[in-house]
Amino acid sequence: MHVKISRVMETLQVINQMGETNHGIERLAYTLEEQQAKQYILKECKKLGMETSVDAAGNVIAKLPGTDPYLPAVAIGSHLDTVYSGGRYDGALGVVAGLEIVRTMVEEGIETAHSVELIAFACEESSRFNFATLGSKAMTGKVDQETLEELQDKDGISLRNAVVNQGLELDQFLSANRKNTPLKAFYELHIEQGLKLIDEKKSVGIVTGVAAPLRLAIEIEGRSSHSGTTGMTQRKDALLSASELSLAVEKAALLEEDFGTVATVGVLELAPGAMNVVPGYxxxxxxxxxxxxxxxxRVLNRIKERAELLEEKRGTTISMKVIQEDQPVIMDEKGRKSLAKTCEDVGVSYLFMASGAGHDAMNMATCWPSALIFVPSVDGLSHHPDEFTEEKDIETGLKVLEAEVLKQAVIVSKGEDQHASTGI
Ligand SMILES: [Zn+2]
Known part of the structure; x- marks a missing residue:
């Protein structure tokens, strides 16, 4: 079977005309632009004779039936929405990759025992509604009605109103849950959005797990005082405690480098925030x-230990609260091994790696054996208009995805062309 990289690039080009601006691609969740991209995918899938539908959360699902209707489908998917000023590959590449595999199957008359499904997830990015991977969460039963009711964008448009324009109803959203429908496997091809593959000179990343955040809110009480009259040894400077603690956060995570653990102080606020006052808070x-x-x-405990020492050293009171603690997702081990074997079979170098960012595949992984495959991102750049992945790297990733999907879907007929060329 031969996927056509030129067709992949052309299709990406077509999709990226939807939402193209002079500051990158803007195809935000549940907007006209995302809707247009979904309509385009639906149209192309129908042309291929696939059974198409849009579920209650706006996810596009298209199925190329296998020869045995009782077998669970092998699904391929990613998302079509982007961030503000987004790039051309994040999400769209995975959908187009799946489409290309089906196009090639149909073109070459390849039949598989299992059906092959293409899924274009809605609302993967949190940019519009401050809520990530909504489409795949709805599909896997990971969101409740109460949460949905609260979502609104920065212009105050509620999710409820936004989805009406897409022909959807928020009251029906949760019926997108298809947890009880078996899938043999789910595959997502995605750009890495980091530098590991390029640094390690590998073509493909096989994701072992998706990192999840533990988030801490830390408050430091010192004492505000006159910056001119308070001697250096008499101060209870909350900023200096915060600074030392921030460096301790870095150090704590550096000790866990082997586990790929990272820690970031992303917000620092001071009070009273005046040039002539020692910060008291x-x-x-x-x-x-x-x-x-x-x-x-371990990182958390090191931060706590350091905080205790700092209370004594600087006379500040430090309180700490865990405000979010999500569970990391470990990708299916059998699936990873199978992918590694496929890489070896098709002669592609690979790297087992963790994903620092969330993806639809992490939700799918909680219901069905799922795999996430990365291709290199030039300069590790993503969520940016200059996001770029080399055509040859896309072709290599697609080669692996195609081989794996066909292996799992089990080829029963290689089509007329193949027979002719092999003289059977
Ligand atoms: Zn993405």
């Missing part, structure tokens, strides 16, 4: 991410 927000819960907890 500081608040920090810390994000610790890992695929390994123990490693993440």
């Amino acid at each position: 500081a608040s920090l927000k810390v994000d610790i991410r890992s695929t390994n819960v123990e490693s993440r907890n």
Whole structure:
């Protein structure tokens, strides 16, 4: 079977005309632009004779029936929405890759025992509604009605109103849950959005797990005082405690480098915030991410220990609260091994790696054996108009995806062309 990379690039080009601006691609969730992209995919799938539908959350599902209707489908998918000023590959590439595999199957008359499904998830990015992977969460039963009712964008448009324009009803959203429908496997091809593959000179990343954040809110109470009259040894400076604690966060995570654990102080606020006042109050927000819960907890404990020492050293009071603690997702081990074998079979170099960012595949992985395949991102750049992946790298990733999908879907007929060329 031969996928056509030129057709993949042309199709990406067509999709990226939807939402193209002079500051990148803007195809935000549940907007006209995302809707147009979904309509385009639906149209192309219908042309291929696929059974198409849009579920209650706006996810596009298209099925190329297999020869045995009782077998569970093998699904391929990703998302079509982007962030503000987004790039051309994040999400769209995975959908187009799946489409290309089906196009080639139909073109070459390849039949599989299992059906092959293409899924274009709605609303993967949190940019519009501050809520990530909504489409795949709805599909896997990971969101409740109450949460949906609260979502609104920065212009105050509620999710309820936004989806009406897409012909959807918020009251029906949860019926997108298809947890009880078996799938043999789910595959997502995605750009890495980091530098590991390029640094390690590997073509494909096989994701072992998706890191999840533990988030901390830290408040530091010191004492505000006159910056001119308070001697250096008499101060209870909340900012200096916050600064030392921030460096401790970095150090704590560096000790866990082998586990790929990272920690970031992303928010620092001071009060009263005047040039002539020693800061009496500081608040920090810390994000610790890992695929390994123990490693993440070790970072947390080191931060706590450091905070205790700082209370004594600087006379400040430090309180700490865990405000979010998500569970990392470990990708199906059998699936990973099978992918690695496929890479070896087709002669493609690969790297087992964790994903620091969330993807639809992490929700799918909680219901069905799922795999996430990365292709290199030039400069590790993503969520940016200059996001770029080399055509040859897309072709390599697609080669692996295609081989794996066909292996799982089980070829029963290689089509007329194949027979002719092999003289059967
Ligand atoms: Zn994405």
